[in-house]
Amino acid sequence: MPELEQLRRLSGEVHPPAFESLVKVAGRRDRRATVSVALASFAAVVAVVVGGLLAGHPGEDRPQPAPSVPTPSPTKPDKTGKPSEEAAHVSETSMTPQEVVLADDATLVLTGVSADDPDFRVSAWRATCHWCPRSEVGRPSFTALAITSDGYARTTYRRAPFESGLEHVESPGPGLLLIVDAANGYEWLVRDDGTITPLARDFDDAPAADPRLWFVCLASTGHTSAGGAIPQDAPLTWCMLDPAADAVHVRRGPWEGTGMATGIHPSVVSPGSGDLLWGVQDQLDDRLVAWWLADGTRHYQDLGPSTGNGAVLNSPPGTMAFWSWVKGAEALSVFTSDDRGSTWQRTDLGVSFRPDDYYFALAWTPAGDLVGRQDDAFFPPSSIHLSEGIRLWRADLVEGGSFVLVHEARTGNEIAIEDPAFAVLGDRIWASRLWSDDDGRTWVEQTTWR
Known part of the structure; x- marks a missing residue:
């Protein structure tokens, strides 16, 4: 779609996310808003993990997927590997999905890979229709x-x-990939048979058999459904995927985020885990404040001054962990508590980079050390590049240790704005298209997406 036309449509159809989502990605979204104007990118975000006539029509409350051309059976999808040679183009005013993906100048805008089977993948591509009639603002x-x-x-x-x-894309279980728009409250389930299904939303209390079926979502049933808040008024909470019902069950409770008044982020741990629920509270005076639930009450701990901070992902059960960095410091501090906040331990680790919380995330490795992800690693916030550049760092969790650079790439690592920084399954760590099987010491990038 032409740049101007796409921006006009997005302005009417895209709703901003809840405050909690804005806080941590505000810096990223400022840049992507600039990129949207310069490059007609997907990003508006304000995230990833991330349309065209192929993606819906103006005025629809919820865009519906259309079959590819020619139309395959839902149980026997078209799995052609090469473009058709019968005709130059199926339409002189549009593009088929196959033509879009295989276009020489197609841009990769979204990727997702199954943590259970890396051969199961989904990618989204955007391409200009060079044979379509040109409008006053260019070709679609x-x-x-x-x-x-x-x-x-x-x-x-x-x-x-x-x-x-x-x-963005999450991997909730074997044969399933979940596309999540957490800013607007929509989800689609991609199955390994090639089908994609829009998911219904409700507030039903259904038990989850697998902790992987939980994901952070918007606490709304959609734009028009009875009882559902519009996205601007809905906080972030936890949802449970129900593949058998093609539905998402929205779960409200003390684990959800709050508004600007308190700045509480959703629990790092899902309510389906049965574990201690804990998270981060944003402070306007540059301090790190932890929260957790005990005996039905929310407790807080001020962990001191902080320029950049966040939760340490993939924490062991019963362990709260946070990272904090103060501007100008040569060390990043990790705070942990294994006794529900009664005592806290602090470990300082040397850093040779600036761990800005807009672009940096930290996670435990399967062996109990730390791996960090620095996005937009090579470009200043004013750059027109979209999510380019990534550095991965690793540190042994010992006092006096330091983060060591283990992987970097300047291009080819575009991520969805809300892409989960890390996902761990067994001994494998995923960071978008990258994975490691040796506790984060070396990384391999998945490069084939069509």
């Missing part, structure tokens, strides 16, 4: 999905059912 662009269960030896092409540019 379109977006389409490429889905595979065998590493793109075969591919299913689908029209993109979303267009906000705020989507």
